[in-house]
Amino acid sequence: MSFEERSYYEATRRVDPQAEGPLSGSVRTDVCVVGGGITGCSAALHLAERGYRVVLLEAERIGWGASGRSGGQVLPGLGTDLGVVAQAIGREGAREVFAMTREAVALTIERVRRHEIPCDLRFGAVHAAIKPRHLRELADLQATLAREYGYDEPEWLDREALRERVRTERYIGGLREPGAVHLHPLNYTLGLARAAVAAGARLHEGTAARRLRPGRPAVVETERGRVEADFVVLAGNAYLGAELAPELRGRLMPVGNYVLATAPLDEAQVAQTLPGGDAVSDANFVLDYYRLSTDRRLLFGGEVSYNGRDPERLQDRLVAKLAGLFPAIAGVPAEYCWGGRVGITLNRAPDFGRIGDSVYYAQGYSGQGMALAGLAGKLLAEAIGGQAERFDRFARVRHRRFPGGERLRTPLLVLATNFYRLRDRL
Numbered sequence: 457m458s459f460e461e462r463s464y465y466e467a468t469r470r471v472d473p474q475a476e477g478p479l480s481g482s483v484r485t486d487v488c489v490v491g492g493g494i495t496g497c498s499a500a501l502h503l504a505e506r507g508y509r510v511v512l513l514e515a516e517r518i519g520w521g522a523s524g525r526s527g528g529q530v531l532p533g534l535g536t537d538l539g540v541v542a543q544a545i546g547r548e549g550a551r552e553v554f555a556m557t558r559e560a561v562a563l564t565i566e567r568v569r570r571h572e573i574p575c576d577l578r579f580g581a582v583h584a585a586i587k588p589r590h591l592r593e594l595a596d597l598q599a600t601l602a603r604e605y606g607y608d609e610p611e612w613l614d615r616e617a618l619r620e621r622v623r624t625e626r627y628i629g630g631l632r633e634p635g636a637v638h639l640h641p642l643n644y645t646l647g648l649a650r651a652a653v654a655a656g657a658r659l660h661e662g663t664a665a666r667r668l669r670p671g672r673p674a675v676v677e678t679e680r681g682r683v684e685a686d687f688v689v690l691a692g693n694a695y696l697g698a699e700l701a702p703e704l705r706g707r708l709m710p711v712g713n714y715v716l717a718t719a720p721l722d723e724a725q726v727a728q729t730l731p732g733g734d735a736v737s738d739a740n741f742v743l744d745y746y747r748l749s750t751d752r753r754l755l756f757g758g759e760v761s762y763n764g765r766d767p768e769r770l771q772d773r774l775v776a777k778l779a780g781l782f783p784a785i786a787g788v789p790a791e792y793c794w795g796g797r798v799g800i801t802l803n804r805a806p807d808f809g810r811i812g813d814s815v816y817y818a819q820g821y822s823g824q825g826m827a828l829a830g831l832a833g834k835l836l837a838e839a840i841g842g843q844a845e846r847f848d849r850f851a852r853v854r855h856r857r858f859p860g861g862e863r864l865r866t867p868l869l870v871l872a873t874n875f876y877r878l879r880d881r882l
Contacts, residue, residue: 464717464753464792465524465642470574473518473649475659479681485509485658487840488676488683490665490700491691492516493523494641494825495818497648497659498833499689501567504655506841511683512657513676515664518649521695524642525796526826527715527745527757529735530564531581531636532557535822536804538605544805544853547604552849554605557824560831564644565637567830573647574640576750580734581636584618584627590739591629598631609635621732624781630739638735638747641826648830668700670812687840690817691833693825694799703811706857708820710797712761716774717792721752721785728784729754744777754778754785766795798823802858808832808850816840816847820855 475492487503489496492514500512514520534541534557542550568577585591595612602608610631613621618630649659667677673684690701694710721729730736730748737745744758756778759767767773771793779786801807801820806828808818816839818832839847 461794462792463525463642463794464715464749464755465640465794467792468640469642469646471643471646471650473646473659474653475514475518475649475661477660478662479511479513479660479678479683481681482684483511483681484673484684485511486685487511487687487689488513488674488685489689489691490676491521491693491696492518492649492659492661493521493691493693494645494648494829495523495693495832495836496689496691497645497652498830499691499836500657500659500833501648501652501655502834502837503840504652504657506837508840510652510657511685512652512659513663513665513678513683514659514661515695517661518659519642519645522693522796522798522825523645523829525715525794526641527735527755528638528641528747528826529581529636529737529745530561530638530826531633531824532561532607532827533824534805534828535800535824538600540803540805541853545849549849549852551605552846554607556831556835556846556849557827558607560827561636563834564639564827564830567648567651568639568644571647571651573644573651575644575647576640577637578639578733578750579634579637580732581633581638582613582618582622582630582732582734582736583633584622584630584736584738586626586628586738586740588628594629594631594739609633621734622730622736623728623784626781627738632734636735640749665700668815670815672814674814686814688815689836689840690815690819693819693821694797696819701811701815701817704817704819707807707855708799708801709762709858710764711800712764712766712795713757713798714759714767714770714774714793714795715755715757716771716778716790717749718754718756718778718785718788719791721748721754721788725785725788726752729782746778753791754782754788770795798825802856803853805853805855806832806850807853807855808835808847810851
C-alpha cells in the first residue's frame with residue numbers, strides 16, 4: 457500500500473484460529489480448501505461437520521484478505537439487481553436465490569452464537585438516499601421485494617425518521633433492514649476457523665497453493681509439500697492467482713476498497729452521528745458505508761481503485777468525506793486506515809461452479825461477501841456431499857469474462873466506473 461496501512465481489526469483481534477504452520481510433505485485427505493477467508497473457513501467447517509477430512513491452505517494468515525478487512529455489514533441480497541438473476545435463471549430461480557441470501561444472514565447469526573465468536577454482533581442497516589432518484593429507486597426496490605420475493609421487513613424512513621437514526625443533512629430518506637447485522641469481520645472469520653479446527657479440519661497458514669492438477673485424486677502443490685484430495689475447493693476470490701485455475705481467468709476483477717477508523721467518540725458525539733447504532737450505506741453506485749464499533753469508533757469505508765493503485769491522499773479524502781457528513785466530529789482524528797481487494801464479476805452476481813468433476817469454486821461476491829461467503833461454504837459442502845441443487849441455482853447464472861483481455865480490461869472498467877461516478881453526482 458502507498459499509504460501507511462494500519463488495520464483496526466488487526467489491532468483488536470480476539471480469536472486464536474488454532475491454525476498450524478506451513479504444510480510440509482505429502483498429505484492425503486478428502487477435501488483440500490484453498491483460501492482462509494470466510495468462504496474457505498465456512499466450507500472447512502461445514503465439511504468437517506459432515507465427517508470429511510479437510511485440509512485448508514492459506515497463503516498468508518487466516519482472514520488476511522477481504523474477509524478480515526471489510527466494512528463488516530452482513531446484508532441479504534446480491535451485488536446486482538435481482539432482475540439480472542431472474543433473466544438468467546427465471547423468476548422462481550431468482551426467488552430461491554434471494555431466499556438463500558436471507559438464509560446467509562441467519563446462518564451468520566447462528567454461527568456467531570453457536571460457536572461463541574466474540575465479533576461484536578449488532579443489528580440494523582440503513583440504505584440512504586441522497587437525491588430524489590435514489591428515493592424512487594429505493595421505493596421501487598421495497599415494493600419489488602415485498603411483491604415478488606415475499607420480503608417485507610425493510611422499513612421506509614422519510615427524511616425526519618432517517619435523521620433520528622443518522623444525524624446528517626445529506627440524506628432525504630431511505631430503507632432500514634432491522635434484521636441485517638454488522639460485526640467485526642476479522643474476529644468472525646477467525647471464529648469460523650477455530651470452529652472448523654474443533655470439528656476436525658486442519659488449517660495451514662503461510663502455505664500458498666502453487667499448482668493444481670484436477671482429477672481423482674486432485675493434487676495441490678505447495679512450496680514445501682502437496683495435498684492429494686478427492687475434491688478441491690477454490691476459495692481465494694480476488695486473491696486467487698490466475699495461474700492456479702486458468703479456466704477462471706478474466707471472470708473476476710480485483711477492486712481496491714478502503715476503510716478508515718476514527719479515534720473513539722464520546723457519548724455526545726455518538727448522539728450527533730449514529731444514535732440508532734445502524735450500519736449505513738448510501739445509494740450511489742460508488743457508495744460510501746459506515747458504522748460504529750463497540751468502542752465507539754466510526755468506521756468509514758469508501759473510495760475504490762480499479763487500476764491496482766491506491767488513490768492519492770487516500771486518508772485525507774476519507775476524512776474530508778466523513779467531515780462533510782458529520783460536521784460535529786470534524787476534529788476527531790483518524791487512527792487507522794487500511795484497504796483490501798474485493799472480487800467483482802461483470803454482472804455483479806456471484807460466480808459458483810466446477811472445473812471438471814473434482815474442483816469447486818465460489819467467488820465474485822461483488823461487495824456482498826460478508827453474508828454470501830458464509831453461505832457459499834455451506835453450499836459447497838452440500839454439493840460435495842451429493843446435494844448440489846442449491847449450489848447449482850447459483851452456478852446456473854452464466855458469467856462472461858471482462859472485455860479487453862488482460863491488458864485492456866482494467867482501463868475499460870475504469871472508463872465505465874467514471875461514467876457511474878459522474879452519474880452519482882447528477
